[in-house]
Amino acid sequence: MRKLAITVALASLSFSASAETIQERAAPCLACHGERGSSETENTPSLGGQQAPYALIQLFMFREKLRTFEPMNEMAKPLTDDDLRAFSDFIASLPKPAAPKDAGDAARMARGEGLAKQNRCNTCHNTDYSGKDNVPRIANQREDYLAKTLAEYKDNSRHGYDATMADVMGAIPKEQIADLAYYVAHVR
C-alpha cells in the first residue's frame, strides 16, 4: 500500500506544472505525510507546523542526497531552489499535529519527561518542543519516527546537517530512546 502511494506520488510530482498551486503540487507529499500534514503512515513524519528553515534544510539534503531515503531523494531531485523554499513555507503553514487523545501511560510519561529534562532537549527544541529556526518541531511527532530518528542519530546512520544531534545522542543510552520518543509524541 505504502509502495503504491509512493509510486503514485512520484508520478504526479514529476508531471507537476509550475502553474499549479502549491497545495496541488504538495498533494503527492501529503499522500504519505497526511492530508493535513499529520501522518498516519508508519515511520513517516508529520510535517504540519514544522519550522520552515528546518524543512528547507531537509528538502535540500534529500535533493543533494546528503540525507538518504530513496523515495524522498527521488521526490526532491527535480526541485529548484525556489521549489524547496515554496514547499518548506507551505509545510510550515499546515496545522501542527495534535496530541494523541489518550494521555499516555503515566509511568512511561514520567520516565520520558525526566529524560527529556535531564538531557535539556528544551534547550534547542524550545520549552514546548515546537522547535526554532533550523531546529525541528518534535512535539506530537509520530512515536515510531521519533524513535527511529533518535536511533539513527545515535549510530550516525542518519547524518545531521551539523553535528549537534550525533553529539547529543552520543551521551544517551539507546535503551532510553523508547521512553523519550513516547514522551515527546504524547507531550501536551
Add this chain to the structure above:
Amino acid sequence: MMRHSSASRSLLLAGAFFGAFTLSAIAQQPASPPAAGAAPTAAPLPPGSPMIGRPDNEAAAKLAPVAPPPLPSAPDKLPLAKLKVPAGFNIEVYAAGMANARSLAQGDKGTVFVGSRLVDKVYAIVNKDGKRSVKVIASGLYRPNGVAFKDGTLYIAELSQVSKIDKIEDVLDNPPKPTVIYDKLPKDEAHGWKFIAIGPDNKLYVPVGQPGNNVLHDDAHGQIRRMNLDGSGAEVYALGVRNSVGFDWNPENKQMYFTDNGRDWLSETVPEDELNRVTKAGEDFGAPFCYQGNIIDQELGWGKNCKDYTAPVGLMGPHTAALGMRFYTGSQFPKAYKNAIFIARHGSWNKSQKQGGDVVVVKLNKDGTVKSMEPFLTGFLEDNKYVGRPVDVMLLKDGSMLVSDDWNGAVYRITYGKPKVAAQ
C-alpha cells in the same frame, strides 16, 4: 566522575571563579535557582553530554547552535553593502553560489579551492582568460572542510580521512576522484571536521578535535598531527587542543600559531577562544583541563594546574569561534599590517549578545606575543542576528585578501588603494 545538582554547581562555579576573574565575570554567573513554578531540578546530565554546564534558566534556553541556510545567496542578495573595512580598503564579491563555502587554498595557477562542511563538495574558483567561474571539482565527500595546496596537488580533509588530487589545475574540467592518503582518524561528528595546511617543514598538519563540548578522551583526540605529504610518518605535534579550525606559520621564525575554540556553557564571558603559539613539538595547550591559560575547568580540572600547560598568546573573545587565520605576507596592504595575523571569527551562538562574526587583525610584538587586536572586517552581525559568517581568510598573489562566508556561500575580496575593476 563527580555529579551534582545545578544549584550546587552554581556554587562551585562561583567558588572556582572567585579570585580568578573580574567582578563582572562573577556577576554574570547564574546566581538563582530555577524560577518558582519550574519543574523540579532535572537529573544530572549523562557524562559527555554537550549540555553539561547549561544553567536551567530562560536566557540559556534561548541559545542553540546556529545553522546557516542551506541554499547559497544569489549575488544580488549578498550583504556586501553592510560590510565595513578600514578607510582606504575596498571589499567586493569575488565569487558566489558555493553552498557552505568554508576553508580556502590557492593553486599555483591562480585557482582558489573552497571546502565545505555541511554539504559534500569542494569548489574551484577558476580564473581563465580574464573570466572567473565556479566549478564543483569533488562531490560525495563527507564534511570536506579542509583544503591545502602544494606543488600542483590539492589536499582535501574530510571528517575522517585526507585525500589528494595531483596536478589539479590541469584537470579542472574533468577531475579524477580524490585518492586517500591518510585515514587513521576517529569518526566522531563533534569537532570532526578539519582545517588543514602545509607547514614550512613541508608536512601536512591535521587537527583532531575533542569529541564533545567538554570531555575526557583517548590518545587519538584533542591534538594536531603532522605527517609527510603522502600520509606517512604521522606524529602528534600539539596536545590539549579542543577544536582548532585554523593555523599558519609566523614568516619570521616559522613558529606555528593556531586558533582554538573554548568550551560552551561555562559562562557568557569566559572562556575566551585562544590564539596559541607552538614553540616545540609535543606542547600541551590544556583543554579540557585548563582553558584560556587561567581557568581550571569546573568539572574536569580537579587536580590539574594551568601552570602545567602552555598558555595562549592571545585571547579572542568568549565563544566567538575564531577559525581561519593567515599571516599577512603580501605587499598591497600598508606596512602596519606586515606579518600581522588576520583571523576570521565565525561568531558566537553560546552567548545572549552575539560576539564575533568579523575578521580581526592581531599584531605581534617582536617576541611573538600579542601586541593588539582590532576589528578589520565587520558588519556580519545585525540586531544580534547573522547576515553572514566569515570562516577563513587567504591571500591572493597580488596581496589582496579573500574571506569566505559559509552563511551566504560566498567569497569576498579585500583590496587596498584605489579600487580597480575586478576581472569578470
